[in-house]
Amino acid sequence: MLEAAEGAFGENGFHTTSIGDITRRASVALGTFYVYFDSKDEIFRALVAHMGEMTRSWIADRVKTATDRLDAEYLGLLAYIEFARAHPNLYRIIEESQFxxxxxxxxxxxxxxxxxxxxxxxxxxxxxxxxxxxxxxxxALIGMSVFLGLRYGIWDQERSAEEVARAAADLIAHGLNQ
Incomplete structure (x- = not known):
């Protein structure tokens, strides 16, 4: 049901999405929704938590081969951009949750x-x-990931995720010094 909620909220936003929209996407009866959730607000909050856990799990799985922290930063940025590309509804849902x-x-x-x-x-x-x-x-590193994911994961996917992650990892490792 959370997958259906991700699609519905991601495409239509919280206020436009109805519980019926979610249950139709999930191919379940309306009553089934209420077995798991009491309201649209409750499933939205559960979805925000679920998407956070999915993101952290995706990244953790991809950084476990890192040789050190700087390598983990590169792999983590790469993973985050790839996650954003694979889950384009992430940004709309998380940003809308702010309000x-x-x-x-x-x-x-x-x-x-x-x-x-x-x-x-x-x-x-x-x-x-x-x-x-x-x-x-x-x-600061979270902010970098969020905006690189938005820019290169959602808005413009022309550059490879590897190229973007390498440039950002270089900034992390060396700062703005030469």
Whole structure:
């Protein structure tokens, strides 16, 4: 049912989508919806959480072969752009949640940030990256991913995901210095 909700909300938005739209896409009776969810708001919030978990799982699966934190940053950016291309409804749903379900929106990003901070701290402890404010770093890296995913995953897919991820990974590894 969440897959059907992703299609309906992603194409039509929260306010235009009805529970009937979701159940028709899912090929289930209207009553079946209420076995799992009490309202359109509840399935939307569940969808936001589900999409966050899908994204984190997709990325985690693709960075597990990383040789170090900087390699993980490249692989993570590559994975995120590929995920955005494979799930074009992601942005509409997550961005709309900012207004429809602000707590779900905040939790979506807080969950990413908490995991990111932990991974950065672990990398610092292993000597792979310098010590620093892991919270600020995590949020900055999330921002980079979100906007690169939007630009090169949704708006314009002309450049390869690898090329974009390499350019961003170079910025992460070397900053703006030469």
């Amino acid at each position: 429809v379900a602000p707590d779900a929106y905040r939790l979506h990003y807080d969950s990413f940030a908490a995991r990111y901070e932990r991974n950065l701290s672990d990398a610092t402890a292993r000597g792979e990256i310098s010590d620093g404010d892991q919270s600020t770093r995590a949020w």
